[in-house]
Amino acid sequence: MSPSRATLIEVATLAETSKSSVSRFFGTERNKLSPALCERIERAAHTLGYRPNLMARGLKGGGSRLLGMLVADIRNPFSVALVHGVEQAARAQGYSLIVCNTDNDPALEQTQLATLAAYQVEGLVINASGQPEAPLQTLMHSGVPLVLLDREVNQLKADVIGLDNAQAIDMALDHLALQGYRSVLYVSESPTQASTRQARLIRFKQQARPRGLTRRTLLLDSLELEAVMPTLKAFAQSAGPTAVLCGNGNVTLALARGFQRLGLAMGQVGLMGIDELDWCALIAPGITTLAQPTDAIGAAAVTCLLNQLKGTTPATVIHRHAPRLLARGSTQRSPTLSSFTPEQANNP
Amino acid sequence: MSPSRATLIEVATLAETSKSSVSRFFGTERNKLSPALCERIERAAHTLGYRPNLMARGLKGGGSRLLGMLVADIRNPFSVALVHGVEQAARAQGYSLIVCNTDNDPALEQTQLATLAAYQVEGLVINASGQPEAPLQTLMHSGVPLVLLDREVNQLKADVIGLDNAQAIDMALDHLALQGYRSVLYVSESPTQASTRQARLIRFKQQARPRGLTRRTLLLDSLELEAVMPTLKAFAQSAGPTAVLCGNGNVTLALARGFQRLGLAMGQVGLMGIDELDWCALIAPGITTLAQPTDAIGAAAVTCLLNQLKGTTPATVIHRHAPRLLARGSTQRSPTLSSFTPEQANNP
DNA sequence: CTGTTAGCGCATTCAG
DNA sequence: CTGAATGCGCTAACAG
Numbered sequence: 072m073s074p075s076r077a078t079l080i081e082v083a084t085l086a087e088t089s090k091s092s093v094s095r096f097f098g099t100e101r102n103k104l105s106p107a108l109c110e111r112i113e114r115a116a117h118t119l120g121y122r123p124n125l126m127a128r129g130l131k132g133g134g135s136r137l138l139g140m141l142v143a144d145i146r147n148p149f150s151v152a153l154v155h156g157v158e159q160a161a162r163a164q165g166y167s168l169i170v171c172n173t174d175n176d177p178a179l180e181q182t183q184l185a186t187l188a189a190y191q192v193e194g195l196v197i198n199a200s201g202q203p204e205a206p207l208q209t210l211m212h213s214g215v216p217l218v219l220l221d222r223e224v225n226q227l228k229a230d231v232i233g234l235d236n237a238q239a240i241d242m243a244l245d246h247l248a249l250q251g252y253r254s255v256l257y258v259s260e261s262p263t264q265a266s267t268r269q270a271r272l273i274r275f276k277q278q279a280r281p282r283g284l285t286r287r288t289l290l291l292d293s294l295e296l297e298a299v300m301p302t303l304k305a306f307a308q309s310a311g312p313t314a315v316l317c318g319n320g321n322v323t324l325a326l327a328r329g330f331q332r333l334g335l336a337m338g339q340v341g342l343m344g345i346d347e348l349d350w351c352a353l354i355a356p357g358i359t360t361l362a363q364p365t366d367a368i369g370a371a372a373v374t375c376l377l378n379q380l381k382g383t384t385p386a387t388v389i390h391r392h393a394p395r396l397l398a399r400g401s402t403q404r405s406p407t408l409s410s411f412t413p414e415q416a417n418n419p
Numbered sequence: 420m421s422p423s424r425a426t427l428i429e430v431a432t433l434a435e436t437s438k439s440s441v442s443r444f445f446g447t448e449r450n451k452l453s454p455a456l457c458e459r460i461e462r463a464a465h466t467l468g469y470r471p472n473l474m475a476r477g478l479k480g481g482g483s484r485l486l487g488m489l490v491a492d493i494r495n496p497f498s499v500a501l502v503h504g505v506e507q508a509a510r511a512q513g514y515s516l517i518v519c520n521t522d523n524d525p526a527l528e529q530t531q532l533a534t535l536a537a538y539q540v541e542g543l544v545i546n547a548s549g550q551p552e553a554p555l556q557t558l559m560h561s562g563v564p565l566v567l568l569d570r571e572v573n574q575l576k577a578d579v580i581g582l583d584n585a586q587a588i589d590m591a592l593d594h595l596a597l598q599g600y601r602s603v604l605y606v607s608e609s610p611t612q613a614s615t616r617q618a619r620l621i622r623f624k625q626q627a628r629p630r631g632l633t634r635r636t637l638l639l640d641s642l643e644l645e646a647v648m649p650t651l652k653a654f655a656q657s658a659g660p661t662a663v664l665c666g667n668g669n670v671t672l673a674l675a676r677g678f679q680r681l682g683l684a685m686g687q688v689g690l691m692g693i694d695e696l697d698w699c700a701l702i703a704p705g706i707t708t709l710a711q712p713t714d715a716i717g718a719a720a721v722t723c724l725l726n727q728l729k730g731t732t733p734a735t736v737i738h739r740h741a742p743r744l745l746a747r748g749s750t751q752r753s754p755t756l757s758s759f760t761p762e763q764a765n766n767p
Numbered sequence: 768c769t770g771t772t773a774g775c776g777c778a779t780t781c782a783g
Numbered sequence: 784c785t786g787a788a789t790g791c792g793c794t795a796a797c798a799g
Contacts, residue, residue, distance in 0.1 A: 079776060088785080095778090122537050123537065126478050126483065127778090128778075130475050131777055167517070190474060191472060324697060349672060353675055439795085475792035
């Protein structure tokens with residue numbers, strides 16, 4: 072009756088055998104059992120609705136079959152997409168995922184890390200909000216496989232998986248240059264804590280001029296409109312066809328608001344963002360974005376983890392995934408508005 | 420060195436005491452220990468970096484301190500908001516949350532339910548995608564506290580928490596009527612599986628006419644534009660000031676696309692949705708929505724669960740939470756476009 | 768107040 | 784191929 076209430080012992084007695092055999096049946100040694108016994112156990116387990124207690128299993132050496140994931144901001148659609156990717160891949164490998172959100176709070180981050188460890192997770196996927204070097208160091212030394220997702224952590228020698236930020240910036244600049252823009256404003260949230268933001272910002276500073284683009288940057292401590300307006304307004308009136316490049320989805324949202332507030336026509340002033348969002352195709356004439364392959368990134372993270380588990384530690388690896396350009400009207404200087412449809416905008 | 424590697428015994432020996440005392444120190448009986456002992460244990464535990472193994476604790480009677488949550492669609496921002504609410508409340512009570520996504524797949528749902536049970540969660544928050552009556556029944560009988568979130572399950576006598584759907588529909592109809600619309604099209608995803616969709620649909624059918632509104636409904640099997648266009652087009656040309664009411668966020672997105680495709684001016688043809696989304700204030704002239712109090716709903720779920728755990732089972736409860744109206748330009752028949760700003764749109 | 772004794776449900780030696 | 788025995792890390796009576 073109670074699904075997870077039936078124990079190994081009950082199954083064993085009902086099948087008229089011993090605990091060990093039942094244990095083997097549900098473990099990796101089923102092949103070492105006679106077909107007859109397998110049959111009996113199978114039936115007994117089924118009628119009892121038996122399911123192994125994964126906590127007990129985790130206690131011994133069998134492994135908890137649990138993976139942990141730390142997410143900096145679960146309300147960010149991009150993060151959710153990553154969670155989804157990781158969860159799918161984990162399930163495909165027979166693992167479950169316990170997700171902890173940190174709301175970008177470094178203190179919470181430490182707590183959650185401890186919690187995850189307390190549940191004996193076999194591996195950890197970490198999308199850090201801060202720089203929790205110390206706790207992560209100790210975790211690594213305690214032998215828990217670790218993978219950093221989307222954000223690196225200072226001096227932590229661990230696998231890192233995420234977007235190829237350099238390539239992304241290059242693609243964005245190439246696209247903007249090709250569309251005839253000559254002056255680009257790069258807007259990012261404060262890059263002090265997040266390695267990804269730094270990488271993108273640095274690359275932008277390096278690569279804009281070589282493409283003949285005048286560059287400016289705006290670093291935001293807040294995504295409030297007030298923080299954006301003055302710079303945006305001045306920039307929009309400056310020389311050369313101008314375009315704004317947004318460092319992530321949150322920034323894109325903030326700037327879309329800014330454009331609207333100022334009555335700027337997207338395209339006339341270019342707007343482009345990293346991270347694809349539901350509504351980017353919807354805001355006329357469509358916002359051009361670089362979409363991240365979140366499922367692939369999530370899957371790569373799980374693969375990494377499992378590789379570490381299998382002991383075959385092929386040195387520290389850094390996976391850089393390429394983005395996909397979704398070109399839309401917001402980076403088209405002479406929009407053919409009449410023919411625009413969201414469908415077209417989805418297939419560059 | 421290893422955070423979760425140090426065991427109760429090691430702490431006990433270092434503190435020159437017994438396992439029981441250490442156990443008590445970390446349990447609920449710390450008060451029954453002498454200050455001196457507490458001090459010694461405290462130090463020992465600290466130098467060893469000891470953290471209780473929650474799996475082992477869960478094995479005995481101490482409880483796993485784990486709550487499980489089943490989510491129908493983790494990529495739906497509304498669902499994520501619920502997860503966030505539940506997780507916050509759980510953490511505040513010293514519980515961790517293990518979240519399983521079902522991608523609206525009934526089969527996956529059963530699997531995930533089994534997984535959750537296997538981890539000995541102390542309670543379950545369920546946002547069902549299908550009608551997994553049987554598995555839930557057995558779970559209930561096995562004594563696991565259960566709470567249904569946003570969606571009921573047929574004949575399952577369990578606490579249900581969510582929006583007050585009747586009130587929501589009434590508020591929407593009142594608002595639309597007040598704004599001068601006379602004919603309303605209600606668009607919903609297929610209501611066969613989800614109780615919430617049924618409740619809203621039924622209420623709409625009951626309450627439209629009493630308010631002097633002509634009513635029509637459109638039930639969607641797919642959110643593709645093709646599924647929406649014909650009806651929308653015909654409806655927009657029908658008599659009386661017309662407005663469209665969307666049953667949830669996904670539908671709102673689909674219809675915003677439809678409006679754009681047809682070149683319909685929002686407001687002239689009204690558009691209103693249940694569920695607030697990032698971009699609703701952004702699409703000019705702003706889409707009017709009913710926002711759900713997701714944090715409150717999540718917190719209520721956890722409270723319910725913990726009540727059941729405490730044994731004080733105050734009969735089956737149904738929490739109905741009131742939505743909040745965010746009136747924007749999409750339900751204003753004579754928009755004052757020039758003065759429109761997103762900020763204003765956020766504060767009705 | 769504190770230590771001692773049993774298991775929780777399972778995986779894993781080790782013998783048959 | 785199979786069963787009996789031991790212990791994972793912890794909590795819960797039970798005695799002092």
